[in-house]
Amino acid sequence: MATSSVEEKINRVCYFIEEQPYEDFSLQDLSEVAELSKYHFQRVFKSVVGVTPHRYILLSRLRRASFELLYRRDLKIIDVAISAGFESPEAFTRAFTRVFSQTPKAFRNRPDWSKWAREFDITIPVRDRQYNVNVFDYPSIKCAAITHRGFYLEGLKTYDALFNFIVKNQYLTREQLKATPLLIIPNANPLKIEESEYTCEHCIPFEGEIAPNDEGVSSVMLPGGSFAVLTYVGPREPNGISHAIQYILNEWMPQTEWEWGGRPAAFVYDNSPLLFPDTELITHICLPIEPKTQ
Known part of the structure; x- marks a missing residue:
């Protein structure tokens, strides 16, 4: 690679x-x-x-x-x-x-x-690096969620809508949101799918109930299980993230007793570009896995 x-x-x-x-x-x-x-x-x-x-x-x-x-x-x-x-x-x-x-x-x-x-539809070339992958078991987690559709970089518009909805309805404060991780669950690599077919769930952990609304925000329960987790540090752009996922699938996984579980990967944004430069952004790439079948 x-x-x-x-x-x-x-x-x-x-x-x-x-x-x-x-x-x-x-x-x-x-x-x-x-x-x-x-x-x-x-x-x-x-x-x-x-x-x-x-x-x-x-x-x-x-x-x-x-x-x-x-x-x-x-x-x-x-x-x-x-x-x-x-x-x-x-x-x-x-x-x-x-x-x-x-x-x-x-x-x-x-x-x-x-x-x-x-x-911002630009390309930051990928650099070779050594990755560490660990296996963790996570419980299911309840979230406030909204679905993004279309050009992946316009996902910020969707996040903005979710952020403002939560603040406006006093589910969480702005300060609480800044300290809360964001979970992103795309249906595919945005570089390998037509814009019109790309969707992505934006999820913010929230244990409360979301009242019925016309803004597309709802409560969802993200399933738990075993995950191969790679912590990626750097700009959150598709080339680098895709490179890291390929490392899990093609280099790490064949040497283990695990295989991909079939569900989409989840990306946990651990810190905010508001507070950190792009080079220090931490993204936990969580790929659902299950024991290999004989």
């Missing part, structure tokens, strides 16, 4: 940027991290990732700013601008509007998730 040396180098640069997204890196700085010539680096970076290094830095800043606009209502727009590394709120507003066709204020009030999601 080796990746090319070029992809390893570009991955190194992506992580370097994500660890300090508010620094003003020059092309020379980044090309040195990649160990490529400045002119060769820019061409290679765009061919692999889909955007220029400068655009990638901008998107990294604006992604974090987007989350703060929506989920940190205590912050003024000027605070978000400064936090995102912009010299002034005017510069932040110009950049945000140019990319998303919405001002920060308009996005905070009514985000256009479709436009937002398309801007």
Whole structure:
């Protein structure tokens, strides 16, 4: 499952940027991290990732700013601008509007998730790494859930609806939600299925009862059982996650007495991009398993 040396180098640069997204890196700085010539680096970076290094830095800043606009209502727009590394709120507003066709204020009030999601349809190359897989038995868990349908990056719109529903109906507070893991259960790899066929359950652990509503939120009981669990650290994007799942299926599982149980994998988002850089995001990949049949 080796990746090319070029992809390893570009991955190194992506992580370097994500660890300090508010620094003003020059092309020379980044090309040195990649160990490529400045002119060769820019061409290679765009061919692999889909955007220029400068655009990638901008998107990294604006992604974090987007989350703060929506989920940190205590912050003024000027605070978000400064936090995102912009010299002034005017510069932040110009950049945000140019990319998303919405001002920060308009996005905070009514985000256009479709436009937002398309801007982040980029590729972060996978780096080779050593994974640890452990087997755990988990009980069933009761959750408040909502179903996302369509383009996977627009899942944030669905999560936003679930988050706001729970807060509005006082099931949990904003602060409680920030400390509560999110469980994601997709029906397939979003890169290998038509957008119209992709669905994904967004689940937040909640023991109470959800009243009947018109917003698509309901109580569900996620079944327990035995799971192969791999803790993945880094950006939550399909290429890296898929790489980790293939490791469980193709490298770890054949050497064990376990086989895939047939149910979809669950992804437990242990921490929030509001509080941590993408390189420190923790995702527990939980694949249902059962003893191999003879």
